[in-house]
Amino acid sequence: MGAYGRPVAGRDGLAVLDADEIRRALTRIAHEILERTHGGDELVLLGIPTRGVPLARRLAARIGEFEGLEVPCGSLDVTMHRDDLRLRPARALGRTDLPRSGVDGKTVVLVDDVLYSGRTVRAALDALTDLGRPRAVQLAVLVDRGHRELPIRADYVGKNLPTSQREVVHVLLAEVDARDTVMISDEGGPS
Amino acid sequence: MKRHLISAADLSRGDALLILDTAEELASLADRPIKKLPTLRGRTVVNLFFEDSTRTRISFEAAAKRLSADVINFSAKGSSVAKGESLKDTALTLEAMGADAVVIRHSASGAAHRLAGWVRGSVVNAGDGTHEHPTQALLDAFTIRRRLRATAGRGSGLDGIRVTIVGDVLHSRVARSNVLLLSILGAEVTLAAPPTLLPLAVDTWPCAVSYDLDTELPKSDVVMMLRVQQERMTAAYFPSVREYSRRYGLDAARMARLPDHAIVMHPGPMNRGVEIAAEVADSARSMIVEQVANGVTTRMAVLCLLLGGTEFPAVAS
Numbered sequence: 101m102g103a104y105g106r107p108v109a110g111r112d113g114l115a116v117l118d119a120d121e122i123r124r125a126l127t128r129i130a131h132e133i134l135e136r137t138h139g140g141d142e143l144v145l146l147g148i149p150t151r152g153v154p155l156a157r158r159l160a161a162r163i164g165e166f167e168g169l170e171v172p173c174g175s176l177d178v179t180m181h182r183d184d185l186r187l188r189p190a191r192a193l194g195r196t197d198l199p200r201s202g203v204d205g206k207t208v209v210l211v212d213d214v215l216y217s218g219r220t221v222r223a224a225l226d227a228l229t230d231l232g233r234p235r236a237v238q239l240a241v242l243v244d245r246g247h248r249e250l251p252i253r254a255d256y257v258g259k260n261l262p263t264s265q266r267e268v269v270h271v272l273l274a275e276v277d278a279r280d281t282v283m284i285s286d287e288g289g290p291s
Numbered sequence: 292m293k294r295h296l297i298s299a300a301d302l303s304r305g306d307a308l309l310i311l312d313t314a315e316e317l318a319s320l321a322d323r324p325i326k327k328l329p330t331l332r333g334r335t336v337v338n339l340f341f342e343d344s345t346r347t348r349i350s351f352e353a354a355a356k357r358l359s360a361d362v363i364n365f366s367a368k369g370s371s372v373a374k375g376e377s378l379k380d381t382a383l384t385l386e387a388m389g390a391d392a393v394v395i396r397h398s399a400s401g402a403a404h405r406l407a408g409w410v411r412g413s414v415v416n417a418g419d420g421t422h423e424h425p426t427q428a429l430l431d432a433f434t435i436r437r438r439l440r441a442t443a444g445r446g447s448g449l450d451g452i453r454v455t456i457v458g459d460v461l462h463s464r465v466a467r468s469n470v471l472l473l474s475i476l477g478a479e480v481t482l483a484a485p486p487t488l489l490p491l492a493v494d495t496w497p498c499a500v501s502y503d504l505d506t507e508l509p510k511s512d513v514v515m516m517l518r519v520q521q522e523r524m525t526a527a528y529f530p531s532v533r534e535y536s537r538r539y540g541l542d543a544a545r546m547a548r549l550p551d552h553a554i555v556m557h558p559g560p561m562n563r564g565v566e567i568a569a570e571v572a573d574s575a576r577s578m579i580v581e582q583v584a585n586g587v588t589t590r591m592a593v594l595c596l597l598l599g600g601t602e603f604p605a606v607a608s
Contacts, residue, residue, distance in 0.1 A: 177316065180328040180595070190292060190596040192309055193316040230325040 116261055116269075117282035122242065125258035126155070129240055130162035132256050137207050140169055142235070144203055146176040148212040148224055149194030154275035155242060156211040172199030176210065176231075178223035196227075203232040209256075213271040215241040218252035243282055245269050292596055295407045295414040299425040299472035304448065307432070307475055312445045313592035314433050314585070320357065321588075330595050331360035334391040339381070339406075340417075341367040341397045346559055346583060347417050347427075351394045354590035360598075363390070378402060382409040392598055395419070400464075413597040421462050421523065427558050428468035430589040432476055434582050435513055438554050450477035455507045456498075458517035458539055458566050461488045462524065465558045466517055470498045483507050485539065487528040504539055508548040515556045516541050516567045532565055542568040546576065554578050 117125070137143050140163055147156030153175045160173040177194035179185075210224050221239060228237065240256035245263040263269060263284065270283045292306050302310070320326050336355040340348050348364070355362045365385075372381060378397070385393060392413045395403050400420030407414040418424040432449060440447055454473055460466045460482050473480050480498035482489065493500055501507050508514065519535065529535045541555065549555075555567075555576045563569045572579060 180330045185330060185599045190309075190599045193313050195316060196319060226329070230327070231323060 111284055112286045113283065115281050115283050117243075117259060119274075119280035122258070122280050122282065125242065126158055127162055129256045129258060130159050130166065133159065133209060133238075133240065134163060134167060136238070136255065137209075140167055140171060142206045143171050144199060144201070144206045144208045144234075145171055145173045146198075146203075146208055146210055146224075146228075147174070148210060148220060149175055149177050151213040151271055151273050151276060152211045154273050155213060155240075156209075157275075159209075159211060159240065172201050172206075174199045176224055176227055178220055178227050181223040181226045183219060183223065196231075198231060203228065203234045205233070205235050207236045207238065208234040209238045209240050211240045213242050213273075214269050215239070215244045215252075215254050215257075216247055216269075218248045218250035221252050222250050242271055243269055294597065295403075295416075296425050296593060296597060297403050297407060297414065297416045298423045299428045299468040299475070301425070302472065302475065304475050304477075307429070307472060308446055308448065310429055310589070310592045310596060311433050311436060313596060314429075314588045315437075315445065317591050318585075318588045321584075327357050327359060328595075329359050331355065331358040331391075331598055334360045334598055335363065335389060336360045336392045336394065336594065337363045337365060337385050337388075337390040338417075339365045339385070339393055339395045339397075341372065341378075341395075341402070342418070344396055344418070346586065347396065347424075350583070350586040351415075351417060351426075351590050351594075353587045354594055355392075357587070358591055358595055360391075360594070363388075378405065379409055382406050386410045386412075392594060415593060415597065418464050420464065421467075422464050423468045423471075424464040424558075425468045425472070426586070426590055426593055427465050428472040429593065430582060430586045431465075431469055431515065431556060431558070432472055433589050434556065434578050434585045435473075435478075435554070437585070438578065438581075439512055439552070448477040449473060452478045452512045453481070453510055454478050454513040454515060455481045455483050455504075455511040456515045456517065457483045457504055457541070459488050459519045459528075460484045460493070460517065461490050461528070462520040463517045467496075469515065470496050474498065478513075481507055481511075483539070485529055485535070505545070505548070508545060509550065511549060512553050513556060514541065514549065514553065515558075516561075518558070518560065519562055519565050536565050540564075540566050540568065541571050543570050543574075546571050546574065549576070556582060558582070 134140050145156040145160050147153035156173050160171040163171050174197045177196045179193050238255040241254045242258040243261050244257045245261050268285050272281050274280050293301050352362050390412045394415045394417050396417040397419050400422035402419045403416035456466050470480050474497040483501045483504045556578045
């Protein structure tokens with residue numbers, strides 16, 4: 101584990117990305133998505149609740165600005181497909197909203213805030229299989245903090261952030277939390 | 292949430308809303324190509340039915356199967372119960388087979404409560420005698436919210452909705468569960484029934500009581516008709532079926548006195564021509580078929596919330 105084992109001293113409560121940096125990261129990801137999907141052809145963005153959903157909407161809006169096309173955008177709740185349901189207390193389901201065009205034959209880009217163990221993405225791939233058969237599935241995340249437990253990687257990353265497993269990464273977004281920032285804290289939450 | 296669902300009174304407002312919100316999300320499953328979720332894979336749900344039922348048993352079975360649970364159906368007919376086996380021995384047999392949840396319907400009030408003391412899994416009361424039928428109340432609340440609070444969405448209760456429950460309250464487990472749950476959710480409940488068909492301590496219930504259906508109709512948002520349970524009646528509670536039907540039956544003329552937005556509900560099975568006229572049961576205001584469809588989603592929500600969180604918790608809550 102090495103350097104990954106212990107929290108880096110003195111960065112409890114540190115803001116790793118501010119609002120402008122989040123904006124620039126999303127702008128770059130939007131361009132990359134357009135490049136990789138040959139101009140956004142047959143593209144569908146699906147955000148994973150809670151904070152993946154506003155991120156997907158922002159990406160769709162950017163792509164709309166750059167190329168003048170309307171990208172179908174929705175949300176994909178993975179709660180019922182998680183592998184830790186028995187270990188955690190029951191919780192409310194998020195919303196699954198597919199664009200009317202569906203996902204069959206499309207290039208689906210899953211959007212989430214933080215990529216960590218990869219288990220959420222695994223659940224999302226299962227959930228997606230039950231909804232249709234996309235031509236390809238890609239993954240966009242704002243922060244990749246390492247410590248993967250499954251063979252999963254992101255296609256588009258806002259920021260690679262080496263962390264200790266004892267640290268917590270908080271993504272705050274204006275739509276949900278009234279401000280845009282990415283913070284890192286030692287166990288427990290931002291002070 | 293508690294581990295068992297025995298009574299609607301076990302639920303806090305928060306619990307009840309969590310179930311309704313979960314059911315709301317699960318309802319969208321019906322429009323998907325694969326109407327199944329892997330949530331309860333490898334779990335066993337036993338349907339233990341000592342009393343006849345079509346709707347409830349099929350509904351629980353469909354709910355468990357859509358969550359990928361294994362379902363064992365047990366009905367008293369053709370089982371060792373016919374040879375005189377007690378509820379406790381039946382329960383211990385199920386326990387030995389490792390049931391994660393037991394859905395029980397029994398003719399004795401309190402059977403579900405007794406069972407909860409004997410098995411480690413979750414117990415869901417699917418009707419015990421004349422006591423309670425909490426999942427029916429949940430699906431009724433869900434149906435009312437979808438119809439009358441469609442725009443309010445998640446987290447909203449039934450505050451200010453006026454519900455009139457009509458008929459055989461005395462023998463009705465549906466009425467008791469509904470009064471408890473609907474009042475927890477903020478609805479104003481009125482029971483309209485002949486004095487002989489009201490339980491003794493009805494004045495302690497969180498609802499109003501009226502003997503006159505016709506004065507209640509114009510101020511009702513929801514009218515819930517109860518079945519006249521002839522099989523449980525051991526005395527003469529009203530002079531004749533015809534007289535009952537004339538004073539407390541819902542026919543087209545009475546339906547016309549309801550406000551335009553009001554809906555008509557019935558937990559089933561119906562006695563057409565007794566408590567509800569056929570033209571009312573088949574009208575556009577009747578939610579009866581919708582109630583059955585909502586039953587599956589609501590029961591899915593109950594099963595996944597009871598079973599989803601924990602695996603045999605050490606302490607019973």
